[in-house]
Amino acid sequence: MKHFERQLEEVKNCRLCEQYLPLGPRPVFSIHPSSKILIVGQAPGTKVHATGIPWNDPSGDELRRWLDIDRETFYDASIFGIMPMGFCYPGKGKGGDLPPRPECAPQWHDLLKKWMPEIELVLLIGAYAQNYYLGKEKKKSLRETVKNYQEYLPEFFPLVHPSPRNRRWMKTNPWFEDEVLPILKIKVEEIIKKST
Template sequence: MDDLLHDIRACRLCADRFAATETAHAPRPVLRAAPSARLLIAGQAPGLKVHQSGLPFTDPSGDRLRDWLGLDSATFYDETRVAIVPMGFCFPGYRKGSDLPPPPICARTWRAQVMAALPDVRLTLLIGGYAQKWHLGIKTGVTDTVTRWRDFSPDAIPLPHPSWRNTAWLKRNPWFEADLLPVLRTRVAEVLA
């Protein structure tokens, strides 16, 4: 795993692509993992704040995600227990003020190797459509997939992105907080116990 993480953090496959975005930035792969991790958080790609900090979910969406999971920061960032492996390891940049999608070459190049190096994962949290499509092999949208969360549990639970942009989605779907979050917190506690 150490060699794989070193290779990923040295990856520059998308350097030209990132240099051509509104942010004109260099690649900075951000992930955390250890072979002993029992919980996998599979997100989309780091945002600008995470790109700058080098630590996943160091932004308001991370605060919301930790609340959803019932985890404190120390547990959430304990890579021996929690792997945080997005579909794209680098901030993809902006186009017209919105985050670009994670480049598919990242998952094609690294995802299978990382998954093989995480043999003890008991629960995978699939945050957003890119992670849901890759891990579940489905083509449905986020709302349809998250609505069907029981179909994938107990091994995987699809989630919407915890971004403030999804606050309206959360208000339109009160079942998420009432039905899914209690099960999610219980399952996370079981896996990390």
């Protein structure tokens, strides 16, 4: 466990792209050697940066609704590992937050995943996570990738980002709520039941 704690400290003290971060570095993630489901999102927003708690915002509330779990379960690192594509708040762009810093995932993801040998399912939330993990296997659009989620099981489950900004997407793609979320809830429930 000492080596694991040392690894966590190394990531928490990362200054790799400090010069590009308007609020300074504050890596936000949560992992445990017993994590069963890994959530790979984009990057923290300002609220998450301020609290240091991943998914502690309206997007997190929506994600927990999708998964049909409470906050206590969500923040149990022995069940859910949380590892964004960019660990720190990247700053504001024209249409919202900037993309996750590109240095982060290549630097830390493989290293941290080695500490989570019991991962059964990886939730790929948004295009950045899907591009990185699915590569050429992803479809031409995020919509098509998510619609064809069965092709990536049992390892990956691609999802749209649960941001309030995507409410319009949800309305124009009712199949997501009707067909995809019920399967997601079943998969998550099965894994949680096995681990408790």
